[in-house]
Amino acid sequence: MACEPNRAxxxxxxSLTFGFFLVEVVVSRITSSLSMLSDSFHMLxxxxxxxxxxxxxxxxxxxxxxxxxxxxxxxxxxxxxLVNAVFLTALCFTIVLExxxxxxxxxxxxxxxxxxxxxxxxxxxxxxxxxxxxxxxxxxxxxxxxxxxxxxxxxxxxxxxxxxxxxxxxxxxxxxxxxxxxxxxxxxxEVSCKDSTEVQMNxxxxxxxxxxxxxxxxxLNMRGVFLHVLGDALGSVIVVVNxxxxxxxxxxxxxxxxxxxxINSHKTDHRHINHTxxxxxxxxxxxxxxWVLYLDPTLCIxxxxxxxxxxxxxLKESALILLQTVPKQINMHRLNERxxxxxxxxxxxxxxxxxxxxxxxxxxxxxxxxxxxSYMDVAKRIKDFFHDEGIHATTIQPEFVTFNSETQGSxxxxxxxxxxxxxxxxxxxxxxDSKAAAASGLEVISEASEQVPSIQGxxxxxxxxxxxxxxxxxx
Amino acid sequence: xxxxxxxxDEYKPAKFSLLLKLSGWFRSILAEKTSRNLFxxxxxxxxxxxxxxxxxxxxNSLGLISDSFHMFxxxxxLLAGLAASVISRWRSNDSFSYGYVRAxxxxxxxxxxxxxxxxxxxxxxxxxxxxxxxxxxxxxLLPVSVAGLLVNLVxxxxxxxxxxxxxxxxxxxxxxxxxxxxxxxxxxxxxxxxxxxxxxxxxxxxxxxxxxxxxxxxxxxxxxxxxxxxLLHIIADTLGSVGVIISALLMQKxxxxxxxxICSMLISLLxxxxxxxxLKESIGILMQRTPPSLDNxxxxxxxxxxxxxxxYNLQEPxxxxxxxxxxxxxxxxxxxxxxxxxxxxxxxxxxxxQAGVRQLYVQIDTxxx
Numbered sequence: 001m002a003c004e005p006n007r008a009x010x011x012x013x014x015s016l017t018f019g020f021f022l023v024e025v026v027v028s029r030i031t032s033s034l035s036m037l038s039d040s041f042h043m044l045x046x047x048x049x050x051x052x053x054x055x056x057x058x059x060x061x062x063x064x065x066x067x068x069x070x071x072x073x074x075x076x077x078x079x080x081x082l083v084n085a086v087f088l089t090a091l092c093f094t095i096v097l098e099x100x101x102x103x104x105x106x107x108x109x110x111x112x113x114x115x116x117x118x119x120x121x122x123x124x125x126x127x128x129x130x131x132x133x134x135x136x137x138x139x140x141x142x143x144x145x146x147x148x149x150x151x152x153x154x155x156x157x158x159x160x161x162x163x164x165x166x167x168x169x170x171x172x173x174x175x176x177x178x179x180x181x182x183x184x185x186x187x188x189x190e191v192s193c194k195d196s197t198e199v200q201m202n203x204x205x206x207x208x209x210x211x212x213x214x215x216x217x218x219x220l221n222m223r224g225v226f227l228h229v230l231g232d233a234l235g236s237v238i239v240v241v242n243x244x245x246x247x248x249x250x251x252x253x254x255x256x257x258x259x260x261x262x263i264n265s266h267k268t269d270h271r272h273i274n275h276t277x278x279x280x281x282x283x284x285x286x287x288x289x290x291w292v293l294y295l296d297p298t299l300c301i302x303x304x305x306x307x308x309x310x311x312x313x314x315l316k317e318s319a320l321i322l323l324q325t326v327p328k329q330i331n332m333h334r335l336n337e338r339x340x341x342x343x344x345x346x347x348x349x350x351x352x353x354x355x356x357x358x359x360x361x362x363x364x365x366x367x368x369x370x371x372x373x374s375y376m377d378v379a380k381r382i383k384d385f386f387h388d389e390g391i392h393a394t395t396i397q398p399e400f401v402t403f404n405s406e407t408q409g410s411x412x413x414x415x416x417x418x419x420x421x422x423x424x425x426x427x428x429x430x431x432x433d434s435k436a437a438a439a440s441g442l443e444v445i446s447e448a449s450e451q452v453p454s455i456q457g458x459x460x461x462x463x464x465x466x467x468x469x470x471x472x473x474x475x
Numbered sequence: 476x477x478x479x480x481x482x483x484d485e486y487k488p489a490k491f492s493l494l495l496k497l498s499g500w501f502r503s504i505l506a507e508k509t510s511r512n513l514f515x516x517x518x519x520x521x522x523x524x525x526x527x528x529x530x531x532x533x534x535n536s537l538g539l540i541s542d543s544f545h546m547f548x549x550x551x552x553l554l555a556g557l558a559a560s561v562i563s564r565w566r567s568n569d570s571f572s573y574g575y576v577r578a579x580x581x582x583x584x585x586x587x588x589x590x591x592x593x594x595x596x597x598x599x600x601x602x603x604x605x606x607x608x609x610x611x612x613x614x615x616l617l618p619v620s621v622a623g624l625l626v627n628l629v630x631x632x633x634x635x636x637x638x639x640x641x642x643x644x645x646x647x648x649x650x651x652x653x654x655x656x657x658x659x660x661x662x663x664x665x666x667x668x669x670x671x672x673x674x675x676x677x678x679x680x681x682x683x684x685x686x687x688x689x690x691x692x693x694x695x696x697x698x699x700x701x702x703x704x705x706l707l708h709i710i711a712d713t714l715g716s717v718g719v720i721i722s723a724l725l726m727q728k729x730x731x732x733x734x735x736x737i738c739s740m741l742i743s744l745l746x747x748x749x750x751x752x753x754l755k756e757s758i759g760i761l762m763q764r765t766p767p768s769l770d771n772x773x774x775x776x777x778x779x780x781x782x783x784x785x786x787y788n789l790q791e792p793x794x795x796x797x798x799x800x801x802x803x804x805x806x807x808x809x810x811x812x813x814x815x816x817x818x819x820x821x822x823x824x825x826x827x828x829q830a831g832v833r834q835l836y837v838q839i840d841t842x843x844x
Binding site: 029037038041044045048067068069070071073075076079082083086087090091094319322323324325326331332333336337340347348349350351352353354356364365366372375376379395396397398399400 | 476477569570571572573575577578580581584585588589592595596599603606758761762763764765770791792793794795797805806807816817820834835836837838839840841
């Protein structure tokens with residue numbers, strides 16, 4: 001499976017990082033260095049980030065629809081990216097707090113050479129991780145979709161071929177209608193990691209589109225991991241730099257009669273009880289330049305700035321997807337206009353377009369047409385139109401106009417409940433919407449009684465009569 | 476040209492005047508009960524944090540200072556909840572066809588994540604302390620803990636009383652855990668140990684974006700569950716403060732230094748466990764999972780639809796939660812060529828409306844004969 005490279009990389013990095021975490025813990029116990037211990041916990045958080053990404057990748061492979069998750073687990077990767085971004089932000093906060101603490105109370109490093117050594121090893125591991133994940137960092141692979149929107153798993157190569165092969169359905173509705181007859185309540189979307197041919201996304205009509213969608217969902221996930229590893233690498237760099245400078249610049253306190261002017265006196269009453277008789281006299285030797293002690297927190301704060309700056313776009317992007325936003329490449333207004341310009345389309349209500357993950361975009365709408373026979377032609381054209389836009393999973397609900405009152409077509413015949421109306425449904429937002437319902441008799445019978453009768457007046461009774469007549473005829 | 480949505484200038488920040496924007500937000504915060512509660516609790520927490528900060532600076536106690544920083548950190552969680560409650564009431568526009576209602580779920584999820592992170596951090600701090608027990612001074616610990624406990628109790632009262640079953644998977648949590656108590660070497664009087672009890676703000680729950688007071692009781696049931704989760708959380712935190720006080724007493728009386736880290740670890744476990752239901756719920760919503768409350772009624776609805784005259788098959792049903800109690804569904808019906816489409820559509824809508832799905836999109840595909 002083409003997901004293997006990702007998984008392999010994650011597993012490899014995970015084992016390396018975890019091993020290094022253990023090493024750091026042991027070393028910190030041996031040298032009883034607290035900073036090493038806290039650094040090891042940072043490594044642990046890195047491990048957790050990798051685990052999250054791994055879990056997300058594993059889940060997202062199961063793109064088959066299940067009973068509970070009818071869309072499959074595709075969104076897991078977006079969630080993984082969000083979780084990683086949030087953890088990074090929280091980590092940045094804690095680093096800031098620790099740095100502030102160090103500012104107020106600097107302390108020297110106990111055994112700088114050991115720290116430098118371990119830091120260098122950590123840096124190596126992190127650099128390796130950076131190389132592993134570098135490809136997924138920013139832009140990415142163009143996904144040739146060959147006319148399918150598929151969970152863009154950023155796998156090179158195999159993507160394009162398998163799609164074209166997989167969905168051989170030429171026609172639109174007939175093919176999948178007849179073919180899928182067996183399904184019951186459980187739709188079976190056989191979507192594998194590579195192929196991702198969703199049955200509902202037919203319309204293999206054009207192959208040219210889908211220029212590189214830069215942010216497929218798996219890329220989002222990997223970007224999260226990359227940023228985490230980057231943060232860790234920066235941390236290791238700081239550790240190494242700090243300890244090296246410390247070794248060469250700092251003059252430690254040797255001998256019984258030296259003081260440490262950089263450290264606050266209220267610390268001394270705990271430690272240097274023996275030295276209480278020592279005063280800050282000029283003749284005594286002093287410990288090395290104080291600014292060295294402030295180097296660490298300063299570098300940390302710079303690192304936090306860099307990390308936050310790079311994490312913010314990832315956070316924003318995954319959050320926007322989860323907020324059901326319209327994908328940025330789609331202009332709703334223009335889409336609406338162009339839809340209206342199609343033949344046979346009288347009006348459009350309740351158009352919702354949102355992104356499931358990566359390049360899978362889903363659209364739903366109510367389309368008002370003349371009558372059922374003309375609807376079938378229009379349906380195909382509408383589907384093609386959406387395919388052109390890159391939206392392959394669409395659900396179009398037809399609404400029909402029987403009487404000739406096409407006056408104000410903005411009335412939604414199958415309106416939602418009134419309570420939600422101002423927010424979620426069309427038509428009853430305010431008095432500005434038209435009253436004269438295109439009385440096409442689609443008022444749901446039982447809903448009619450509960451509907452706010454502000455909009456439907458006379459035509460209602462006709463509608464009800466029409467419907468009941470139809471009911472009798474079909475029974 | 477049909478308008479798709481109302482351009483709402485009042486709440487959507489298209490204006491360039493900052494003051495106008497701020498006053499607009501302020502008004503919308505105060506307009507609604509839950510966001511009002513959140514806001515006041517946030518102010519309470521913030522003021523407590525400031526007081527602690529000034530006290531810490533004045534008495535030069537690093538522990539108190541770091542603890543107050545930690546409280547500020549918690550306040551950001553509350554702030555996120557408040558922001559979500561305001562944002563989710565914005566109207567929909569071209570970029571957000573469903574509006575911003577998902578913000579609450581997202582905020583709940585993010586807060587849950589922060590909580591887990593906090594729990595993890597406290598645990599690690601506890602481990603560090605257990606390995607190298609610092610010399611902790613407790614003189615300033617007790618009064619701070621008691622004050623924190625009081626703030627917590629206020630939180631319980633406010634959010635139990637105020638939230639009438641309209642909470643969402645979103646909680647603003649502040650926790651009293653001073654994460655950063657300095658390193659063990661210095662043995663300072665940190666506001667002692669990992670949890671100075673203080674203010675926990677919990678519970679941001681906001682009212683649902685569809686102010687559906689006419690909802691049947693089924694709807695209220697689900698949000699009541701969330702409210703219970705919130706309360707559970709506040710109670711867990713209160714227990715945390717109580718634990719802090721007890722361990723402080725233990726340390727003072729019996730000099731049991733190990734009580735501190737053990738207490739931290741227990742409390743972090745408690746936090747972790749209590750956050751799991753919230754996370755599960757928000758993850759379910761964000762992953763577009765079929766709404767759990769519809770799990771039983773959906774198959775029945777499918778059956779009924781398939782029994783309609785002319786319907787051959789029902790395909791690709793997708794039902795998902797937009798926010799609490801707002802369900803959206805799409806499905807495709809395969810019908811006979813001579814079927815009465817309009818009747819089928821209306822009946823289908825009817826059936827699903829009874830189940831609670833109000834936004835339904837039914838695509839009719841005619842089988843080729």
